[in-house]
Structures are given as structure tokens and as C-alpha cells.
Amino acid sequence: MNSQKDYMMKFLNSGTRFDGRKLEEYRKVSVEYGVSKNAEGSARVKIGKTEVLAGIKLSVGKPFPDTPNDGVLMVGAELIPMSNPEFESGPPGIQAIELARVIDRGIRESKAIDIRKLCIEKGEKVWLMSVDIVPVNDDGNLFDAAGLATVAALKDTLFPKYDGVEINYKEKTKEGLPMSKEPISITVIKIGDKLLIDPTTDEEKMIEARLTIASIKDKTICALQKGGEDPLTLEEIDQMVELGLKKAEELHKLL
Amino acid sequence: MSYKKRFDKRELDQTRPMEAKAGVIDRADGSAYFKIGNTEAYVAVYGPRNLHPRFLQDPEKGVLRVNYNMMPFSGSGERVRPGLSRRSREISMVTKNALLLTLDLKEFPNSVVDVFVELPQTDAGTRCAGICAASMALADAGIPMKEMVSAVSVGRVDDKIVVDLGYAEEAYEDGPVADVPIAVLSRSQKFSLLQMDGEISKDDLKKGLEMGRKACKEIHELQRKALKDKYSTGDKK
Numbered sequence: 001m002n003s004q005k006d007y008m009m010k011f012l013n014s015g016t017r018f019d020g021r022k023l024e025e026y027r028k029v030s031v032e033y034g035v036s037k038n039a040e041g042s043a044r045v046k047i048g049k050t051e052v053l054a055g056i057k058l059s060v061g062k063p064f065p066d067t068p069n070d071g072v073l074m075v076g077a078e079l080i081p082m083s084n085p086e087f088e089s090g091p092p093g094i095q096a097i098e099l100a101r102v103i104d105r106g107i108r109e110s111k112a113i114d115i116r117k118l119c120i121e122k123g124e125k126v127w128l129m130s131v132d133i134v135p136v137n138d139d140g141n142l143f144d145a146a147g148l149a150t151v152a153a154l155k156d157t158l159f160p161k162y163d164g165v166e167i168n169y170k171e172k173t174k175e176g177l178p179m180s181k182e183p184i185s186i187t188v189i190k191i192g193d194k195l196l197i198d199p200t201t202d203e204e205k206m207i208e209a210r211l212t213i214a215s216i217k218d219k220t221i222c223a224l225q226k227g228g229e230d231p232l233t234l235e236e237i238d239q240m241v242e243l244g245l246k247k248a249e250e251l252h253k254l255l
Numbered sequence: 256m257s258y259k260k261r262f263d264k265r266e267l268d269q270t271r272p273m274e275a276k277a278g279v280i281d282r283a284d285g286s287a288y289f290k291i292g293n294t295e296a297y298v299a300v301y302g303p304r305n306l307h308p309r310f311l312q313d314p315e316k317g318v319l320r321v322n323y324n325m326m327p328f329s330g331s332g333e334r335v336r337p338g339l340s341r342r343s344r345e346i347s348m349v350t351k352n353a354l355l356l357t358l359d360l361k362e363f364p365n366s367v368v369d370v371f372v373e374l375p376q377t378d379a380g381t382r383c384a385g386i387c388a389a390s391m392a393l394a395d396a397g398i399p400m401k402e403m404v405s406a407v408s409v410g411r412v413d414d415k416i417v418v419d420l421g422y423a424e425e426a427y428e429d430g431p432v433a434d435v436p437i438a439v440l441s442r443s444q445k446f447s448l449l450q451m452d453g454e455i456s457k458d459d460l461k462k463g464l465e466m467g468r469k470a471c472k473e474i475h476e477l478q479r480k481a482l483k484d485k486y487s488t489g490d491k492k
Contacts, residue, residue: 036376037293039328049281053375055328078337080324082299082371084282089322091338130334132327134373136297137280169332201282 005191005206012194018202026198026247031148031254033156040172041157045149047198049139051083054149055132056157060167063119063126071118071126075104077133077146084138084201099142102185102225103133103150106214110183110222113154117178120164127159129177140200143212144251147185152255154179183222184251185214186244190230195239197247211237213244217252221245258413258430262423268466270407270419273474275387275481277395285396287481289388291407292421293378298388300396303366317363321351323372323385330377331422346382347372353386353406353438353448359399368398379422380408386438386448391478395485405474406438406448409467411455416463418470431455435463439471 011017021027027048036042039055046052063070077100081087092100107113118127131153133146154177161171189199189210196203209228215221221241226232232240265271271292280286283299290296306312323346325335350372360368370392372385383406390404410420413430425434433453437446446464455463 036295036326036328038331038376038378042328051280053326055326055375057328057334059333076327076337078327080371080373081301081322081369082280082283082297082373085284085301085304130327132334132337134326134375136373137282139281 008203008206009192012191012196017196019200023194023196024243026250029148029251029254031152033152038169039153040160041153041155043149043152043156045145045152047141047145048200049137050141050145051136052142052145052149053134053136054146054153056153057130057132058157058160058167059128059130060120060125060162061128063123068123069116069119071115072128073104073108073113073115073131074129075100075107075131075133075150077103079138080134083135087138098225098227099146100133102143102212102214102223103131103147105223106147106183106185107150107154110181110214110216110220112151112179112181112183112216114178114180138201140202140204141187141198143187144185144198147183147214148251151182151184155182155255181216182252182255183214183216184248185212185223186247186251187212188240188243190228190232190236195236195243197243211240211244213241213248215245215248219245258415258427261417263421267415267417268469270470270473271421273477275391275477277391277481277485283392283396285392285394285398287388287391287395289384289391291380291384291419293376294380294384295374295376296381296384296388297373297375298385298392299371300368300389300392300398301371302368302396303360303363304369306365306367311367312365314364315361317360317366317368319351319355319358319360319368319370321347321354321370321372321389323347323350323382325374325377325381329374346385349448349450350382350386350389354389354393354404356447357390357400357402357404357440358393359401362399368393368396379420379425380436383407383436383438387474387478391482394482402440402442403475403478404438404440404447405471405478406436407467407470407474408434408436409463409470410434410453411459411463416459416466418466435460435467437464437467437471439468441475444468
């Protein structure tokens with residue numbers, strides 16, 4: 001492990017990575033909308049060889065008693081074993097939970113969706129939004145891919161017909177979600193004294209620290225998540241955030 | 256009343272449009288994609304690799320393990336809860352049985368070959384689409400194999416015997432329906448999956464199985480072509 005890391009550091013010190021990229025270079029990103037017909041909204045995001053699907057299902061249910069006027073957002077991620085030989089079947093592990101929660105906070109805290117408008121009948125009926133994130137091939141940087149796929153799927157979402165009693169899932173209306181902002185997550189990682197973005201799985205194994213920065217178009221940060229064991233200095237945090245905001249600007253153009 | 260014309264105007268013995276690709280998941284040892292109508296299946300194969308927990312190991316031969324899963328947003332109607340259900344466990348089992356005897360796992364004692372079937376979009380015929388993709392993915396992974404497996408559903412809608420029922424046909428209400436998913440081995444032409452629910456006579460069943468076997472020939476050609484396409488370019492993607 002150590003010799004592998006030494007080898008990687010040699011590369012990083014010369015300013016390149018195993019796949020030939022520069023440290024601050026993203027892989028090719030593509031976004032495709034409407035990839036699953038039965039979902040109310042869906043999207044596929046590819047970052048290099050990493051491929052993630054996100055789908056939205058809508059239903060009507062009771063709001064939480066403390067927020068009787070608000071629709072409900074639920075984000076789930078399942079790291080299915082199809083996408084990575086190291087993932088195992090079973091209930092979500094801590095990795096999947098963290099992923100889902102970081103994406104959830106990005107959407108929720110940026111107030112990307114006006115959940116007030118999802119209220120049908122105060123205290124009784126509101127729209128429930130389920131976001132499900134599924135990686136197809138994990139070649140690193142699931143955080144960013146999942147975040148982008150989620151926003152794209154939310155943008156793609158159309159309400160099904162609802163007559164006040166029952167939802168007719170077969171018929172979609174023309175109405176989309178009340179969405180005003182598009183939070184984009186960028187994860188910056190630290191290996192040795194180097195900062196990188198868009199890590200591959202090989203690079204993720206060497207991570208000392210990582211910071212995911214979700215931001216919206218006007219550069220407001222709406223969620224942060226530090227991971228990894230190493231502490232970060234203030235300067236490092238500053239650099240990472242700067243880098244994250246810069247790259248988010250590029251990804252915003254893809255949506 | 257009789258079922259005159261199929262809802263999507265297909266011939267009685269015609270499948271929905273199909274698409275097959277091999278090598279779609281880079282990290283997997285073998286993978287494939289199979290689409291029939293609006294039903295889409297991805298399959299990844301990992302292994303042979305170590306099998307844990309150890310008590311599941313077989314010192315004589317490798318073990319085949321299949322996991323069938325619908326993505327939470329894949330179904331029409333409400334969200335599908337992720338994880339194992341009685342339905343998904345049963346389908347995993349019949350899928351495994353449909354594939355197992357085509358493989359030769361003697362060279363891999365104490366190991367497992369994992370097959371993950373994942374469905375991003377469903378519209379009837381998911382287990383068959385999964386089996387088609389799984390057989391391709393196993394071939395792509397280089398698992399020793401005697402023959403391939405192709406699968407399709409046949410059945411009855413009212414007074415007609417049809418191939419590859421769509422969701423609307425499975426839910427036909429003006430007459431009896433039978434849904435018979437089958438899998439056919441490419442060389443021996445034997446059936447390795449046969450299930451059925453609904454109502455059908457013995458003669459109609461036989462007719463359906465013959466029609467299904469013909470459709471499976473067509474599917475097999477498509478599977479072979481997809482595998483050849485992958486390896487003739489010499490490139491994984």
C-alpha cells in the first residue's frame with residue numbers, strides 16, 4: 001500500500017495523475033434526461049467511466065406533524081454490488097448513508113425546491129418526493145455524479161395526474177417541481193499535500209481528507225461535508241472551497 | 256369478444272423491439288445490457304472470487320449466486336422498496352436455476368460467481384430480460400459455458416397465443432390471460448425456466464412453447480451478435 005502511495009505521490013508531484021489528467025482536471029461529464037419512463041423524473045450522469053442513475057417517484061401522504069405545510073423530500077442511495085466489486089448486498093452501509101445525506105442536504109438547505117408549494121391540504125396531504133440514486137459503474141467520485149444526477153432528475157420531473165383521491169401514474173401533467181435553484185456538489189480530495197478533484201477509485205483509496213462543497217449559481221455554498229481522517233488547515237479549506245466553486249460553475253453549464 | 260389485434264399492433268409471434276450489448280459495466284468481470292420493449296436489464300458478473308461466509312463454499316465446484324433487483328424508480332405506480340422481497344428472492348432463484356447447468360464451475364472450488372441483475376425500467380418480462388443479459392454477461396466474463404440461455408415470455412391473451420406479453424396484455428381484463436416465462440438453452444433446445452400463472456390448456460401451452468422457442472432463437476442470434484461485436488473491435492466499450 002505504501003509503495004503504491006509513494007508511486008502515486010511521484011506522479012502527483014510532477015503535476016499529473018495515473019490517467020494523465022492534471023490535478024484540477026475533471027473527466028468528461030455527460031447528462032442524459034428521462035432515462036427511466038416509469039419514474040416521474042430521471043437522469044443518467046457519466047463522469048469518465050463512472051455512471052450513476054437517479055430517479056424520482058412522487059406520491060401523496062401525510063406531512064410530518066411539525067411541518068404540516070411542507071412537502072417531504074427523501075433521498076436514498078443504494079451502492080449496489082453490480083457497480084463495484086467491493087460493494088455488498090444488504091441494508092445501506094455507512095458509505096451509502098453518507099452519500100444520500102450529503103445529497104439530501106444540498107437540495108434541502110439550498111431550498112432548491114419550494115416545499116411549501118407541495119402542500120395539498122394542510123396537515124393532511126402533501127406530495128412526497130423520493131429520490132433514489134443508483135450507481136451502475138463506480139469508477140470514483142460518486143458524490144459529484146450522484147449530486148448532478150439528482151438535480152438533473154428533479155429538473156426532469158413532471159407531476160402525475162392527481163384527482164384529489166388517487167394518483168394516475170400513467171398520465172403525466174405538464175407541471176414540473178417548484179424548483180428555483182440547482183445545487184451542484186464538487187468533491188475536492190487531499191492526497192499528501194496535493195489537492196485533486198474528480199478522483200478515480202484508485203485515488204479514493206489513498207484519500208487523506210476530502211471535502212464536498214455544494215453550491216448554487218450565485219456561488220452561495222449550501223452544504224459542506226468533510227470526510228477522511230486527516231484534519232485540514234484553514235488555508236487548505238479555503239483552497240478547496242475555491243476550487244469547488246470554480247468547478248461547480250463549469251458543471252452548471254451542463255444542466 | 257376476442258383479442259383481435261395486439262395492443263401495440265405486433266404479430267402474435269413477434270417480440271417487442273430488442274437491443275443487446277455486451278461489456279457495459281467497466282468494473283465488472285463481465286457485463287451486458289438487454290432491452291425488450293420498455294423493459295431494460297443490466298447484468299454485472301463478478302468472479303470467480305472468494306466466497307464468504309465460508310460455510311457456503313463448495314470444495315467440489317464454484318457456486319453461482321444471482322441477485323435480481325428492481326431499481327426503486329423502475330416500476331409504474333409507486334416506488335419499489337429497495338432490498339430483498341419475496342418476489343425478488345424467488346426470481347433470483349429461478350434465474351440461477353435457468354443458468355446454472357449451462358456453466359462448468361468445476362475448476363473453481365470454494366469460489367463464487369456473482370450475477371447481479373438490475374432493472375432501471377420495467378414493463379413486463381423482467382426476469383426473461385435479466386436471464387438474457389445474464390447469459391451474455393457470464394460469457395463476457397469468460398466463465399466456461401456449454402451453451403447460452405435465451406428467455407422470453409409466452410402466453411395467452413383471451414383466445415390468442417402470443418409471444419412476449421407486454422404489461423397491458425398481462426393486465427387484460429376482458430378474458431383469461433396466461434403468462435408463461437420460459438428460458439431455452441441454445442444447443443440442446445431444452446427449457447431451463449418454465450413458470451406460469453393464469454389459465455391455459457395443454458394444447459395452447461404446447462403451441463406457446465413452440466412459438467417461444469422460435470423467438471428464443473432470434474434472441475440467441477442477437478446475444479451472439481452483441482458478444483461478437485464487443486470482441487471484434489478489441490475494445491471493451
